[in-house]
Amino acid sequence: xxxxxxxxxxxxxxxxxxxxxxxxxxxxxxxxxxxxxxxxxxxxxxxxxxxxxxxxxxxxxxxxxxxxxxxxxxxxxxxxxxxxxxxxxxxxxxxxxxxxxxxxxxxxxxxxxxxxxxxxxxxxxxxxxxxxxxxxxxxxxxxxxxxxxxxxxxxxxxxxxxxxxxxxxxxxxxxxxxxxxxxxxxxxxxxxxxxxxxxxxxxxxxxxxxxxxxxx
Numbered sequence: 001x002x003x004x005x006x007x008x009x010x011x012x013x014x015x016x017x018x019x020x021x022x023x024x025x026x027x028x029x030x031x032x033x034x035x036x037x038x039x040x041x042x043x044x045x046x047x048x049x050x051x052x053x054x055x056x057x058x059x060x061x062x063x064x065x066x067x068x069x070x071x072x073x074x075x076x077x078x079x080x081x082x083x084x085x086x087x088x089x090x091x092x093x094x095x096x097x098x099x100x101x102x103x104x105x106x107x108x109x110x111x112x113x114x115x116x117x118x119x120x121x122x123x124x125x126x127x128x129x130x131x132x133x134x135x136x137x138x139x140x141x142x143x144x145x146x147x148x149x150x151x152x153x154x155x156x157x158x159x160x161x162x163x164x165x166x167x168x169x170x171x172x173x174x175x176x177x178x179x180x181x182x183x184x185x186x187x188x189x190x191x192x193x194x195x196x197x198x199x200x201x202x203x204x205x206x207x208x209x210x211x212x213x214x215x216x
Contacts, residue, residue, distance in 0.1 A: 001026060001080040001212070002105065004087070006182060007113035009171045010120040011197050012204065016113065017084040019205050026080040031064055034071050045070065065095040073103065080108075088179050093186075109215055110186040111208055113197040117172050124168050128157035 001024055005013040014030070021028035038046030039053075045067050049059045064086070072081050087093040100106065115123075126139040130150035137144050137157060144150060148157045161167055186192040193211045197204055 002108050003080070003212075004083045004107060004110040004186075005085070005113070006110055006179070006186075007197065008115060008117070008120055008175045008179075010124045010168065011113040011115045012201070013113060014084055015201060016111070016205060016208055017082045019201075020208065021082055023209065024080065026082060027076050028082045028084050029068070029071055029077075029086075030084045031068060031086040034067055035059065035064070038067055061089070061092050061095050065092065065099050068096065069099040069103065072105070087182065090181055090185055093182055107189075107191055109212060110182075110189075110192050111211075112183055112186075112192055112194045113204070113208075114194050115197040117169075119198055120172065121165055121168050124163045125159070125165055127160070127163045129160055130155050131158050 003020065005017045007013045014028075017028045020026075035046075035049055039050045040046070045063065049063055049067070052059050052063075068083070068086060071077070083096075087096050123138075126141070128137045128139065128144075128148065129135070130137075130153060132155040133150065133153045135150050135152045136142075137150075144157065149155070150157055162171075183192065183194070193208075193215060195204065195207050195211060199207075
């Protein structure tokens with residue numbers, strides 16, 4: 001099974017990509033993670049990417065696609081993979097299509113988790129994280145035992161800058177302009193599954209799995 005996860009920031013892509021990864025025993029591939037891995041291991045691709053990043057420049061699409069292409073040729077991807085947060089733009093999607101074609105690999109489905117902006121803003125504004133150990137909480141869905149205190153290390157929890165309403169609205173605007181066109185792109189290919197993304201993690205997960213089974 002070869003999947004792409006789509007959805008706005010805070011829609012739950014990463015959460016459900018991880019659950020699907022465990023369910024189907026295929027790797028969840030985050031471009032951020034594999035980019036950091038290449039840089040840490042000082043591969044040729046990593047050195048090239050670091051060269052751009054050290055200058056404060058975005059890593060070019062072609063290079064990101066090469067890094068993804070390299071990752072999906074590893075042994076653990078033989079039965080499939082889940083691309084989490086990539087592609088983000090039409091040019092990236094087209095470059096990915098070309099790379100997959102060269103490898104003789106086709107995509108099975110693109111899962112689009114659809115959540116309204118207001119729900120996302122409320123969801124992200126309720127997040128709290130521990131700056132010391134990285135544990136995460138939510139003021140409604142996953143409260144710490146003591147208000148604003150981490151259960152793990154008893155540090156004071158914070159609201160990340162990324163989760164503040166003003167920042168979230170800016171991120172949603174970027175998504176609307178750059179990433180949302182991918183919905184039409186994959187719908188025209190006949191491989192898009194749009195899942196209504198409100199409800200519990202379990203409920204949404206079941207909807208995704210049901211849709212994947214029907215699409216086989």
